[in-house]
Each structure stands twice: as structure tokens, then as C-alpha cells.
Amino acid sequence: MFPSRSKMKVKILNWHAVASWTWDAQDETCGICRMAFDGCCPDCKYPGDDCPLIWGACNHSFHLHCILKWVNSQTSQPHCPMCRREWQFKAWEQRRRGFQLETPGQC
Amino acid sequence: MTSSSAPSRKALSKIACNRLQKELVEWQVNPPAGFKHKVSDNLQRWVIEVNGAQGTLYANETYQLQVDFPEHYPMEAPQVIFLNPAPLHPHIYSNGHICLDILYDSWSPAMTVSSVCISILSMLSSSTAKQRPADNDRYVKNCRNGRSPKETRWWFHDDKV
Numbered sequence: 001m002f003p004s005r006s007k008m009k010v011k012i013l014n015w016h017a018v019a020s021w022t023w024d025a026q027d028e029t030c031g032i033c034r035m036a037f038d039g040c041c042p043d044c045k046y047p048g049d050d051c052p053l054i055w056g057a058c059n060h061s062f063h064l065h066c067i068l069k070w071v072n073s074q075t076s077q078p079h080c081p082m083c084r085r086e087w088q089f090k091a092w093e094q095r096r097r098g099f100q101l102e103t104p105g106q107c
Numbered sequence: 108m109t110s111s112s113a114p115s116r117k118a119l120s121k122i123a124c125n126r127l128q129k130e131l132v133e134w135q136v137n138p139p140a141g142f143k144h145k146v147s148d149n150l151q152r153w154v155i156e157v158n159g160a161q162g163t164l165y166a167n168e169t170y171q172l173q174v175d176f177p178e179h180y181p182m183e184a185p186q187v188i189f190l191n192p193a194p195l196h197p198h199i200y201s202n203g204h205i206c207l208d209i210l211y212d213s214w215s216p217a218m219t220v221s222s223v224c225i226s227i228l229s230m231l232s233s234s235t236a237k238q239r240p241a242d243n244d245r246y247v248k249n250c251r252n253g254r255s256p257k258e259t260r261w262w263f264h265d266d267k268v
């Protein structure tokens with residue numbers, strides 16, 4: 001071994017950052033259209049912000065576009081397609097609290 | 108037989124088409140026990156063979172279900188009827204119409220052909236008497252001009268069978 005006393009200077013010329021994302025849903029696919037959550041609903045072209053997921057108060061999630069089609073097609077009080085509870089959109093505050101409970105230690 | 112009178116035959120929407128293709132693939136990989144999809148190139152009408160479960164009144168009997176999908180499936184329920192001859196069952200009319208809430212009021216877009224088939228087999232299996240519904244003749248007469256069971260206002264009063 002040759003312990004080196006000289007310090008090497010490294011100059012970074014260029015770098016590429018790569019990130020991946022995924023929805024934090026319990027299922028892999030939307031129970032309505034059966035397409036992957038990491039993909040988009042059949043009406044959309046791009047996943048992500050263009051075709052977001054939405055949670056119900058019952059914690060079931062769907063593509064926003066899919067659940068809206070279902071809710072709007074019901075003449076009486078709509079129910080969650082998975083558990084039949086009265087469908088209500090989960091409030092963002094509730095959802096965030098859920099996050100904090102699930103992932104302690106992350107700020 | 109009036110069963111071939113299809114509901115308004117509007118072509119399947121893109122969403123319906125997409126979902127049915129997925130359901131078909133899923134069925135081929137993992138078909139529900141006791142059922143056989145009769146191969147056809149018609150995605151909008153499936154004909155499915157049902158085998159009565161062993162140890163039930165319908166053991167060793169085979170029936171055929173006809174499933175017609177509406178334009179906006181799965182936001183709307185499919186029309187499901189038995190082709191002639193329909194099994195003798197207190198909730199199945201002689202014209203093949205089935206009194207089962209999930210096919211009408213209680214439909215949910217999370218249900219699939221496969222889950223509907225399982226519900227129908229379960230309904231057959233829990234039957235304790237091979238008989239027609241009490242109002243069979245009156246109902247069937249009312250449906251003579253090919254009315255779809257989806258136009259019927261059903262009363263779901265019996266949760267035992």
C-alpha cells in the first residue's frame with residue numbers, strides 16, 4: 001500500500017440525476033379500469049400529475065378520472081366500488097396525517 | 108327464445124374495450140373454477156359454460172350464461188342471462204333472467220365477469236329446491252317482447268339462496 005499524502009482535486013464537469021417515483025397506494029392497479037396505478041387511466045396519455053390518484057375516506061384509491069366517472073354516473077349517493085361505503089373524497093389533511101403515521105422519522 | 112335480443116348494441120367505449128381485454132387475458136390465465144368461456148371473436152358478448160358444483164342440486168349439469176356488455180362497462184353492469192334451458196332455481200326465471208342484486212342495483216365497477224360468475228354459482232349452490240320463482244309465468248309474459256332484465260324493477264327480498 002502506498003499511503004498518499006497528496007490530495008487529488010476532482011472537478012465535476014457534468015452529472016445526471018435519475019429519480020423514480022411511484023404512487024403510495026395499497027394496490028397495484030385501479031379497481032375500476034384495471035390499469036396500473038403507475039400508468040394512467042385509459043383516457044390519458046401520461047401518468048403522474050396529468051392522471052392523478054385519489055383516495056376515499058375509506059382509504060381505497062382509484063385514478064381520479066375513473067372514480068369521477070363512477071360517481072357522476074350514479075343517481076343516488078355513490079358508494080366506494082371496493083367496500084360499498086358511502087364514497088367521500090379523503091381530505092388532504094387526513095391523508096398527510098396518515099403519511100406521518102406510516103413513515104415516522106422522515107421529515 | 109327472447110334471449111338473443113341484445114341490449115342497445117352500441118359499440119364498446121375505449122375504456123370498456125380495454126378493460127374487457129384485460130379481463131379476458133386474466134380469465135385465460137386464471138379461469139374461475141367450474142366455468143368455461145366459449146371462444147369467439149366477439150368481445151361484447153361472452154357465452155360461458157357453467158358446471159353445477161359437486162354435492163349441490165345442480166351437480167353434473169351444464170348451463171350457459173350469456174353476458175352482454177354495455178357501451179360504458181364497467182360503469183354500467185353487464186346484462187347476464189341464462190340461455191335456454193335455464194336452471195330450475197327460485198331466483199331464475201324460465202326465460203333465463205336472474206334475480207340477483209349485483210347485476211342491477213348493487214353493481215360495482217370493481218366487479219368482473221369472473222366475480223359475477225362466482226356469485227351466480229354460489230347462488231345455484233345454496234339452492235335447496237329446484238323450482239321456479241313464484242311469479243315466473245307473470246314475469247315471463249311481461250318480458251315477451253324481448254325486454255332486458257336490466258329494465259325490470261327487481262325486489263331483492265331473499266338473502267338465503
